[in-house]
Amino acid sequence: MxxxxxxxxxxxxxxxxxxxxxxxxxxxxxxxxxxxxxxxxxxxxxxxxxxxxxxxxxxxxxxxxxxxLEAAFRPDGLAAELTAIPATEGLHKSLVRAVRAIGAHVDRLGSLMQGLAASGYRQDDRENADGEDGPMRHLAPISQALSALLAPHDAQLRLGAERSTGYLMGLVFVDRLAGRFGGTTADPEELVDLFLRGAGSSTEEGPQA
Known part of the structure; x- marks a missing residue:
């Protein structure tokens, strides 16, 4: 031809x-x-x-x-990716995979929104029809999938799977957001270690009575 x-x-x-x-x-x-x-x-x-x-x-x-924008914020792809992580891998390895997937999703959204904002683009009512519950509606399937991943390890989590899910997602979102504003970001292994073991030294004494 x-x-x-x-x-x-x-x-x-x-x-x-x-x-x-x-x-x-x-x-x-x-x-x-x-x-x-x-x-x-x-x-x-x-x-x-x-x-x-x-x-x-x-x-x-x-x-x-x-x-x-609707496709980018659609949570089903990430939720399916989290659901596909086998719990048999162990808590640490499973969470590293989950944090990597969530971080990549947040980065894609950040790049998209940053590009639109830099060009002066503004959403109108037609595009922003989700209302106040829009962000939570998008996050709910992701939270549910992550909570299901944590559930078999509930006994290893001081706060249980449901509350731990919220803290872990917050940790990932804040970390990726820091990168958008010129801060340093952690790799998934570091974030998971922080989440599971805390920031304190294991040899440090607790507060005295």
Missing amino acids: TVAGQRRRRAPAMSPEDRRDSIVRATLPLLAEHGGNVTTSQIARAAGIAEGTVFRVFADKKELIGAC
């Missing part, structure tokens, strides 16, 4: 839902890089489609960005 023929080749047939998902996947890294200034021609090139194909499944670029 000639180059001209390749350029005229139509995109493979897909259902509208599959086409939307394909375009969203191609757009997400562009939003982290260019923010709201990404062009539909860049999106089409990354997706391997004609520019007009974008507007067959999205009314405009704002609707596409809204779909990208």
